[in-house]
Amino acid sequence: MKILVIEDNESVCEMIEMFFSKEGIHGEFVHDGLEGYNRFKAEHWDLLIIDWMLPGMEGVSLCRKIRQEGSTIPIIMLTAKDSESDQVLGLEMGADDYVTKPFSPLALMARIRAVSRRYTSANAMAVETDYLSTKYFKISKETREVFINEKPVTNLTPKEFELLYYFLQHPRQVFSREQLLERVWGYQYYGDERTVDVHIKRLRKKLGTADLPFFHTVWGVGYKFDETVE
The missing domain is CATH 1.10.10.10 (Winged helix-like DNA-binding domain superfamily/Winged helix DNA-binding domain)
Known part of the structure; x- marks a missing residue:
């Protein structure tokens, strides 16, 4: 699995990278929203993890832009915003799931697996x-x-x-x-x-x-x- 992580907190990135290594996941890390968008367009990815608050382009705007272009790639948002309205907004903009900071890396891995299973199952159903x-x-x-x-x-x-x-x-x-x-x-x-x-x-x-x-x-x-x- 190849995942692009767009997150400006380097400590969070280091933590995620450590768990990716244990799970055999190839992760690429970008710290700016606009740069993240360009990396998304340049390569094939299996899943995106996007922080809500980013320099260059906010995560929720990035998510909306990706969906407006027709991509169905699974997206998980990381957010320190835990209010009801913020969570609904993230889903409305096209995120498949969100994880509220601070979070357990094990919980994030569980969400990655769940979203990936749903995506794979949906693609299989689409064929039938x-x-x-x-x-x-x-x-x-x-x-x-x-x-x-x-x-x-x-x-x-x-x-x-x-x-x-x-x-x-x-x-x-x-x-x-x-x-x-x-x-x-x-x-x-x-x-x-x-x-x-x-x-x-x-x-x-x-x-x-x-x-x-x-x-x-x-x-x-x-x-x-x-x-x-x-």
Whole structure:
């Protein structure tokens, strides 16, 4: 595994490098956000670890830029910001996971493995079930294209796309927030379940109408996708 770490704290980098060595991971370390972006573009990487606060370009802006360019590379953010809104913002910008400083290197390694497993599993599933077509939607996991009533949808974030794809695979099935976090985010998520509510709200706004909201709240349980219920 080849990981690019964009972190300006050299002590943190040294700690991560030591554990990478034990795990047989090849790590490259960059201390500036803009330089990190250039290194990301210049080489192939299996995963990115990005600090939130960076010189040159903030980590959250770097993450957003990478996602806007269409990359689906797994991203873990390191952050000293532990407020609810900051955590949701990091996920909204396209991060797959975040680790709050100070952190245990063992915990970071666990997150790396979890995100990598989810990424590998998602790619395997994409080969088997790349294209889905329903009454109103057509969606391709390979090309990341979404059509509703034959009209293209181009404003979905990576996580919104993944959440929509998962719902389309399981029409009318009710999922709790915990289940969606585990199956879409790819691990047992310990933290704020509100990120699911945020993503559902945004999908309703971008895709639904007053007559067909598509994403329905099942009170006391969670959410379901249904194209037939008004």
